[in-house]
Each structure stands twice: as C-alpha cells, then as structure tokens.
Amino acid sequence: MLLNGVRAAAVVGRVSGTVRGGADEREETMAVSLRESVGRVSDPRNLDASVEEVFRLMLGIECRREAGLTVVDKESVTSVVGFGGLLSGACVFRSGSRTAMKIAAQMTGMEFDAIDNTVKDGIGEICNMLAGAWKGKVPELAANCGLSVPAVITGRDYHLHVQAPEFQLHHGYRFGEEIFEVTIVCDGLQ
Amino acid sequence: MVRARTPIEEKGGLGMNEIRALIVDDSSVMRKIVERALRQAGLDALVVHEAGTGAEGLEILKTKPVDLILSDINMPTMDGLEFLRQIRAQNLAEGVPVVMITTESSEEHVKQAIQSGAQGYIRKPFTAEQVKERVLPLVRAA
Numbered sequence: 242m243l244l245n246g247v248r249a250a251a252v253v254g255r256v257s258g259t260v261r262g263g264a265d266e267r268e269e270t271m272a273v274s275l276r277e278s279v280g281r282v283s284d285p286r287n288l289d290a291s292v293e294e295v296f297r298l299m300l301g302i303e304c305r306r307e308a309g310l311t312v313v314d315k316e317s318v319t320s321v322v323g324f325g326g327l328l329s330g331a332c333v334f335r336s337g338s339r340t341a342m343k344i345a346a347q348m349t350g351m352e353f354d355a356i357d358n359t360v361k362d363g364i365g366e367i368c369n370m371l372a373g374a375w376k377g378k379v380p381e382l383a384a385n386c387g388l389s390v391p392a393v394i395t396g397r398d399y400h401l402h403v404q405a406p407e408f409q410l411h412h413g414y415r416f417g418e419e420i421f422e423v424t425i426v427c428d429g430l431q
Numbered sequence: 432m433v434r435a436r437t438p439i440e441e442k443g444g445l446g447m448n449e450i451r452a453l454i455v456d457d458s459s460v461m462r463k464i465v466e467r468a469l470r471q472a473g474l475d476a477l478v479v480h481e482a483g484t485g486a487e488g489l490e491i492l493k494t495k496p497v498d499l500i501l502s503d504i505n506m507p508t509m510d511g512l513e514f515l516r517q518i519r520a521q522n523l524a525e526g527v528p529v530v531m532i533t534t535e536s537s538e539e540h541v542k543q544a545i546q547s548g549a550q551g552y553i554r555k556p557f558t559a560e561q562v563k564e565r566v567l568p569l570v571r572a573a
Contacts, residue, residue: 298556299464348460350467363460369505370555373534377554384537390457390507 275327275381276430282328282379283408283427291374292414292423299370300347302416310413310420312337315397318356320368323389328382329429332372333401334364336421343419356395365391371423403428449476450570451495455488455502455514456532461555465501465532465562472563474570485514492523499570500524504533504544515547528569532557 275282289306296302314337322332336344342353345363353360369391376382403409403426410425452469454462462481469477480495482488486509488502500518504511511531518524530551531544541552551565 295556298558345460349463359460362458366458366461369458370534373536373555377534377536380537383535384539388505388534390505 279408279430282382282430283410285410285412287378288375288410288412288423288425291371291378294374295367295370296416300344302347304414304416306412307415310415312420312422314338318361318364319394320365321392322368322372324372324376325387325389327385327431328427330425330427332368332375333424333426334368334371334421340419340421361393361395365393375425450474450499451478451497452499452501453480453482453488453491453497455482455485457483457503457506459483461503468559468562469566471559472567485509485511485517488514489517489521489523492518497524497527498573499566500527500529501532502529504531504535512543512547515549519548526573528573530566530569
C-alpha cells in the first residue's frame, strides 16, 4: 500500500519535472497527486508509529496495537483534533476514564481521582500530538494540513458518526491493563 | 578585549543555571511538561512565568524580565507566530531567545517561525534531551 503510494507520487513528480519543468509546477502536481495517493496517506503503519512515538517520548510508555480492542467503559473521554487544508477530517482519541487519568498522571506526575480540567487538558494535548505526528509522516500533509485546537468530550454512551468518509483508520492500543482507541477520519482529500 | 554584558548579566548577574523563562501554551499540562524538561536539561534554578495565551504572554513581558521564551504555535485567539510578531513589534524582550514548541513539523512552519523571529524550534513530542540540545546553547549565547 505504502509502496504504491510512494511510487505513484514519485512518478508524477518525475513526469512534471522533466516534461513541464519548474519547481512550483512540480509542487502543485505533487499536491494534486495526493488525491491519487490515498493508500499512502491511509497507511495504517503511520498511525501505529505515531501512537508509539507520542506515548514513548511524552509518557515513557510502550504501547502496542491489538486487534479487536474496544473501549467499553460507560464513562469515557474523547478528544477530537480537526484537520483542514489538503486533508479534511479529524483525529479522535478515546479511552475510559481510568485510562485517561493514568495518562494524565504519567504526563504531569500528579494523581487524579476524577476527570478534572487537567485530565481533559492532558488528553487534548495527547490527541493534538497524535494528529501532528500522524500528518507529519506524509510531507505534503505536514506542510499543507492545519490542525484545530483540541475539543474534549466526556460522558456516557455517546457515539461518533461520520457520513461516508474517504477513509477511516480505527486502531485499539494497550499499555499494561489500559486500552484506548485512536481513529483517523478523512472526509476529504485534495 | 572587553565583551558586552549579556542580557542575563544586565538583569542582575544571574548564574548559568538561574533562568527566568516564560512558557506560553494554551495547555497547562504542556506548560508543566516543558518546565520539567527545562529542569531535566540542567536549568535547576528556574523561575517560570506561565501564560495560557499570547496576549497573557505579552502582558507578562511588559512587567517581568525574562531570559528565555518558549511558545506553542497552535493556540486559539493569538497563535504563537502572531505572539512572536507582537513581541518584535512592541520591542519587548529584546535579545531574549525564543523557542517555538509545536506539533507542526514542516520546513515551511520552521521557516515561518524563524522569519517571525524565533531562534529555535522543537517538535512535539519531544525528549528532555532535545530540549537540552536546542535551548541551552541559546541561553548560553544570550
């Protein structure tokens, strides 16, 4: 999947460089070529690498992806960071309350027994870093896709629904006994 | 040869490890993480001023001397680049190094930050070692 995407973009770049010349024109063509590179943008390994990087560097936690993991806690915390520009969509982080408090504790060195503003702030920042790391894996997105500030939702029994996304990645991860989900939803790719 | 006094010396002859830092980030958690990373980098006697917005950061700079500024870019109301431009436009914190800490990692973002007057750039997520490598030389050179 990745190979195809890289190859497709490289071919477009080479053709525009030799036939049309001009760096600006090539850059424009490369940006257009991203529309043809859904496979590269949606490569699931980019999401896994981003999650592992953020958790290792910011929390000192090694986490791993596991198939079939779903957050079932009644009380959950969800953070959403929107993408805009070359790609529109969102990065969504979701965990149970206990996991959110553990993550916030790891980030701050504090202990939490409730989902207070510091926990929400920490989870929002984790989602922000995940979104930034993920788009940074694709150079065209790193330069031409902006991030919204994080929004954090807490509560019970809510669902996120996106109508007919271009693509969606939905992965579950584990560290110790804790699990969380990260979803990338793309509803438009230029 | 007599060398000019550094901004740090001008402000009272602080020792190498005694730094007054302004940390601007809309996330209070990130401000704490950046502070912790600075301490891990060896800045033990750190005095930290925190601002949750660029506007708050400007107000602090009008009343308190600082030796180092670290700012997020992606913030509501006034983003980090506008904060940086306002610092320069209002002649605040002259000679004080500014390091941007952000999730944005493209060459274009780095270029924009440098053009706006930043001396350093750290991408989130980061390690304390990266903070040490990029911040300490700027503090020493100030």
